[in-house]
Amino acid sequence: MPTQIEPALLTELRGRLRTARRVFVLTGAGVSAESGVPTFRGGGQSGVWKGMPFDAISSYRMLQSDLPALWEWFDYRRNLLRDLRPNPAHLTLAAWQEKFAHLCLATQNVDGLHTAAGSRDVHELHGNIWTARCTQCDARESLREETNVTGAAMGATDAATGARERPPVCRSCGNAMRPDVVLFGEMLPAGVFEQAAEGAAACDLCFVVGTSSLVYPAMRLPEIALEAGAYTVEINPEATPFSALCHAAIQGRAGEVLPQLDY
Ligand code: BV8
Numbered sequence: 602m603p604t605q606i607e608p609a610l611l612t613e614l615r616g617r618l619r620t621a622r623r624v625f626v627l628t629g630a631g632v633s634a635e636s637g638v639p640t641f642r643g644g645g646q647s648g649v650w651k652g653m654p655f656d657a658i659s660s661y662r663m664l665q666s667d668l669p670a671l672w673e674w675f676d677y678r679r680n681l682l683r684d685l686r687p688n689p690a691h692l693t694l695a696a697w698q699e700k701f702a703h704l705c706l707a708t709q710n711v712d713g714l715h716t717a718a719g720s721r722d723v724h725e726l727h728g729n730i731w732t733a734r735c736t737q738c739d740a741r742e743s744l745r746e747e748t749n750v751t752g753a754a755m756g757a758t759d760a761a762t763g764a765r766e767r768p769p770v771c772r773s774c775g776n777a778m779r780p781d782v783v784l785f786g787e788m789l790p791a792g793v794f795e796q797a798a799e800g801a802a803a804c805d806l807c808f809v810v811g812t813s814s815l816v817y818p819a820m821r822l823p824e825i826a827l828e829a830g831a832y833t834v835e836i837n838p839e840a841t842p843f844s845a846l847c848h849a850a851i852q853g854r855a856g857e858v859l860p861q862l863d864y
């Protein structure tokens with residue numbers, strides 16, 4: 602049964618969207634759920650891989666202790682993502698960029714689906730799974746052209762899949778490369794949080810879409826919007842710790858709710 606927004610709330614939200622000048626949106630894994638991307642939590646899911654919770658694998662400690670295992674985990678996720686496409690939630694948010702004087706979109710996701718949907722200047726708080734970064738010299742390389750990396754491709758680039766050896770060796774300095782994502786226990790890239798925080802502090806309307814609202818500093822952003830007096834809306838099929846703090850918590854799927862808000 603598609604999500605039905607309570608009529609009075611729908612009228613209220615459409616009215617606010619009609620007059621909004623600055624909108625801030627924070628998304629999490631749930632915005633990609635209808636594209637087929639598994640979430641980490643919620644809906645009975647708990648991101649577990651090879652018996653380890655995802656926040657143990659996606660951690661700085663794992664980077665230090667077992668870089669090949671970290672690559673295997675991200676190769677597995679990239680293989681899942683490869684054929685997936687943006688869903689109506691991503692597409693609606695991309696269309697909002699033309700509707701408002703200022704739309705600030707920050708995402709916790711690393712899947713690149715907001716950009717694929719046409720959103721520009723996305724604040725990727727936790728980096729991007731499609732890029733490798735050198736552990737020493739900061740050189741970056743795209744992983745887009747690799748197809749179906751299965752296991753560790755040893756030696757030079759694998760002819761069949763275009764996959765680089767694992768861990769890829771930096772072409773500039775010869776050191777090992779790592780996934781260009783922010784792991785648990787790591788700082789966010791300089792500037793990305795601060796820029797998103799400016800958008801949150803200046804907005805008059807804030808949406809929090811598809812996040813379990815547990816991860817910081819990302820969740821500071823809607824808190825900043827609330828503190829700045831923004832009307833704040835959560836969209837999530839399940840309640841979260843943020844549900845009681847916002848002005849409206851719509852229990853529904855992002856791909857069904859966001860398109861209904863179009864006025
Ligand atoms: C930092 C990239 C400071 C990798 C991610 C102890 C030790 C170390 C750190 C900490 C600690 N305790 C707390 C911390 C801080 C930690 C943190 O917040 N931990 C939490 C879990 C308690 N944060 C950090 O470590 C951050 N760095 O604090 O550095 C520091 C200071 C000094 C020195 C060093 C460091 C870095 C956090 C970034 C981690 N990287 N991603 C990867 O992708 O593998 S976070 C990871 O979780 C993903 O990005 C994911 O997006 C994010 C959050 O999860 P959600 O997006 O919310 O996804 P989730 O599955 O949880 O929920 C999905 C929701 O969608 C559900 O609610 C579901 O109901 C809903 N849903 C489902 N279907 C739909 C839907 N909604 C709408 N529509 C649908 N159809």
Ligand code: ZN
Nearest residue numbers: 735738771774
């Ligand atoms: Zn290098």
